[in-house]
Amino acid sequence: MAEIFDRLVIRILLAGFVCLMIYLYRYAHVIFYPSVKRQVLKKINPAENPADALHLFARVVGIAIIFSSVAFNETSGFVLSLFHFAVWGSISIVLYLLSLYIVESIVFYNFDYTDEILKRKNMSYAVISFCHAIVIAYLTKTVMMEADNSIVILLVLWLYMLVIVGFSVKYFTFVTKLSFNRLLIQKNLSLCFAYGGFSLGAGIIIASCFDQEHYDITVYCIQVLLKTILSLIIFPIFKKGIVYIFPIKLGDGHEGTVDLDRQSIGYGFYEGCVFIAGAILTTMIVNRIQFGTIYPFF
Amino acid sequence: MYKFFLYLVLTISYLGLAKALSPSEIGVQYLQNEKGFAKILKDKSVSVILMDTHTTGFLIKTYYQKYRVISNYDNIEEIIVRTSREFAKKNMPNIGLSLYRKLDNKEEFLPVPPGSLYIGNPEYGEWRTTKSGTVKWIFWKAYKDFPKYFGWGKWRPTEPFFQGLRSSQSIGQPYYGLENEFGRNGRITRENFPHFFRSERSKQISMKDLLIEYFKENF
Numbered sequence: 001m002a003e004i005f006d007r008l009v010i011r012i013l014l015a016g017f018v019c020l021m022i023y024l025y026r027y028a029h030v031i032f033y034p035s036v037k038r039q040v041l042k043k044i045n046p047a048e049n050p051a052d053a054l055h056l057f058a059r060v061v062g063i064a065i066i067f068s069s070v071a072f073n074e075t076s077g078f079v080l081s082l083f084h085f086a087v088w089g090s091i092s093i094v095l096y097l098l099s100l101y102i103v104e105s106i107v108f109y110n111f112d113y114t115d116e117i118l119k120r121k122n123m124s125y126a127v128i129s130f131c132h133a134i135v136i137a138y139l140t141k142t143v144m145m146e147a148d149n150s151i152v153i154l155l156v157l158w159l160y161m162l163v164i165v166g167f168s169v170k171y172f173t174f175v176t177k178l179s180f181n182r183l184l185i186q187k188n189l190s191l192c193f194a195y196g197g198f199s200l201g202a203g204i205i206i207a208s209c210f211d212q213e214h215y216d217i218t219v220y221c222i223q224v225l226l227k228t229i230l231s232l233i234i235f236p237i238f239k240k241g242i243v244y245i246f247p248i249k250l251g252d253g254h255e256g257t258v259d260l261d262r263q264s265i266g267y268g269f270y271e272g273c274v275f276i277a278g279a280i281l282t283t284m285i286v287n288r289i290q291f292g293t294i295y296p297f298f
Numbered sequence: 299m300y301k302f303f304l305y306l307v308l309t310i311s312y313l314g315l316a317k318a319l320s321p322s323e324i325g326v327q328y329l330q331n332e333k334g335f336a337k338i339l340k341d342k343s344v345s346v347i348l349m350d351t352h353t354t355g356f357l358i359k360t361y362y363q364k365y366r367v368i369s370n371y372d373n374i375e376e377i378i379v380r381t382s383r384e385f386a387k388k389n390m391p392n393i394g395l396s397l398y399r400k401l402d403n404k405e406e407f408l409p410v411p412p413g414s415l416y417i418g419n420p421e422y423g424e425w426r427t428t429k430s431g432t433v434k435w436i437f438w439k440a441y442k443d444f445p446k447y448f449g450w451g452k453w454r455p456t457e458p459f460f461q462g463l464r465s466s467q468s469i470g471q472p473y474y475g476l477e478n479e480f481g482r483n484g485r486i487t488r489e490n491f492p493h494f495f496r497s498e499r500s501k502q503i504s505m506k507d508l509l510i511e512y513f514k515e516n517f
Contacts, residue, residue, distance in 0.1 A: 174301065222319050229312040236305065 014072055017082055021089045025063050028093050051117050051126035058130035059100070062137030066092045069141040091151070092144060095158055099136045102162060104129065107169050110181050124184055127192035128199070135203030139165065142207045146214065153217060160221060161210065164228055168202040171232075175239065176271060183263060190268030197272025201279025205231045208283040227286055234285050238278035329363070329379045332407040335398040338379065341369035346398040347412045347448065348389055349376065350494045361386035365397075368447050392472065393494050394449055394480055394487030409472040411480040412448035414463055416441070417455050425457065433457050449490035453479065 030041065046053035070088045072081045107128070108116075116122040117129075143161050147154035173180065176194055183191035209227040214220035248270055327338050335346060350364040361381045368374050389397060392409040399406040399415040406415070416422040416437070422444075423437040434454040437444050445454070459476050466473035474481040481487055488495050503511075 174304075222315075226312065226316055226319070229308060229315065233305070233309055233312055 010074060010078065013078075014082075014085075017085065018067060018089075021067065021086070021093075022060070022063060024090070025060075025093050028097060029059065031097075049118070049121055051121045051123050054123075054126040055113075055117050055129050058126075058133035062096060062100075062133040063093065065134070065137040066096055066141050066144070069144045088144070088149070091154070092140060095154075096137060096140050099140060099158070099162060099165075100132060103132055103136060103165055103169065106166055107132070111184065116184075120187070122184070122187045124187050124189055124192040127189075128184075128195050131192075131196040131199040135199050136165070138203050139207055139210070142210045146210055146220075156217060156221075157210070160224065161206065164206055164209075164224075165202070168206065169199070171202070172198050175236070175275070178263070178268075178271070186263075188263055188268075189265045190263050190271075193265065193268030194271035194275070197275040201275040204276075204279045205235070205282055205286075208287050211287075230286050231282050235278055235282045238281045239274060242274050242277055326362075327379050329381045329385065331382065331385050332398055336400070336405065338377070339367060339369070339398075339400070341373075342400070342403060344369040344398070344400045345396055345412065345415050345448075347394065347396050348392055349394075349491060351386060351390065351393070353386070359383065363389070366447065366449075368444075374447050391482045393482045394484065394491045395472070395474075396448075406467075408467060408470060410463060410467070411455075411473065411475055413444060413450065413455070414473075416444065417460055417463070435460070449487065451486060451490050453486050 026041075044053060044056065067089060070085055070092065072085060074081055076084075104113075108125070111125065116125040139161050140158070143157045144154060147157055172195060175198070178191050178194055180191065180195070206228070209224050209231065212220070212223060212227075214223075248267075250267075329335070329338065339346070345368045347366040347368070348363060349366050352362040352364070354360045354362070361383055362378055363381050363386060364376060364378050366374065366376055389409065394412065395409040396412045396414060397407070397409055401415055417435050422441055423435055425433050426436045427433050434456055436454065445451075456476075462476050463473050474484060475486070478484055479486040
């Protein structure tokens with residue numbers, strides 16, 4: 001009984017420690033986003049600005065996802081396991097916020113957070129930002145797990161992941177009929193659902209490319225690159241296939257209707273779902289086919 | 299059109315990278331035909347015996363062959379090479395046969411029973427009359443392991459076998475022995491290269507049995 005109680009106390013203490021780390025994250029967030037200092041440090045009113053609430057709490061979800069990759073090893077001692085969590089938790093916070101900063105600088109190069117979220121309450125911007133937060137968190141978690149407590153490998157893989165993510169967000173313009181900048185200015189929700197589906201799909205594909213056994217970092221990076229290129233070849237097949245199997249009707253014959261229909265929220269759902277379904281099926285083709293041994297042992 | 303071109307470039311890049319970095323491409327040499335042996339095998343004296351063949355791929359096949367290479371005095375090794383379709387198909391009946399021989403830089407490409415290069419060469423052995431009265435080729439003691447390397451078992455070449463070999467070589471015909479003891483259907487090859495002839499390899503299974511087996515294993 002004493003042992004069970006002791007373990008419960010340890011769990012409660014560790015939960016408290018994780019909360020402390022999230023508290024630290026709140027301040028770390030201010031370092032990377034100085035313009036939001038006032039919003040982060042004061043009490044948040046979601047009813048006043050839902051876009052801001054979504055933007056901020058998406059990051060809380062993200063940091064929770066990343067923390068789930070850090071393990072406590074109580075057998076090495078309670079204090080040491082707390083120290084391990086503090087070190088790796090801090091590293092993950094820095095990498096996560098840096099990744100978000102870089103990716104959002106690429107995607108929202110024409111937009112400013114203060115203008116879109118705080119002044120214009122742009123929900124489309126907030127949803128896209130939410131998707132970024134989740135996807136980057138998921139990818140950072142994957143990279144941290146692959147690094148297996150090696151800071152050098154973590155930095156290499158993190159940089160590698162950022163390069164691939166950077167290219168993938170630019171790929172959106174190739175696979176959609178929606179104009180990103182024009183629709184984002186208009187706070188168009190079809191764009192955010194289409195882009196959200198795309199970024200989640202891209203995240204699933206990239207995470208699956210990184211999720212593989214590795215013994216040698218060079219061979220591992222090559223395998224990741226090959227899988228990424230293979231995904232780029234397979235994904236359009238599924239996208240075209242799904243669009244062909246489930247054709248949609250756009251417009252009623254009047255001039256200009258097609259363009260308006262594309263901007264409807266329904267079209268956004270449609271594109272987003274096609275992207276996610278295509279991405280999941282792509283990971284199946286890329287990762288779930290066992291060809292057996294490649295080397296000819298006979 | 300632009301997207302199609304981009305897709306094509308992507309596919310070619312993937313194929314090129316995958317080929318350059320694939321583990322199956324590293325360390326396995328390619329053999330177009332029998333003339334290519336000289337590039338792979340640099341020794342002055344060498345005898346190559348085809349031990350096994352293997353095919354991979356569903357629609358586009360890749361052919362591999364496994365050889366036993368006997369070189370110089372008693373250096374024996376097994377190598378795997380990727381071959382062309384034509385060469386693999388041509389040599390399907392030649393399992394257990396020597397496909398390539400080189401002695402003092404003189405090359406021979408005709409498929410003949412293994413060890414034919416040394417039969418009749420007084421540097422390697424002599425013709426001896428056995429207790430039963432037949433004359434057989436016996437290697438010198440220094441080469442006593444050669445019959446084992448060649449996969450002869452207890453069989454030893456006789457003079458009529460040697461004459462048959464010479465006449466086949468003179469007309470450029472593959473030689474499988476006096477009673478076709480060598481090759482895919484040969485008794486001696488079957489006994490001494492059991493890996494190729496193992497039962498499960500040639501086992502034919504009906505679709506019904508295959509489905510029954512599948513349901514047993516999975517449900």
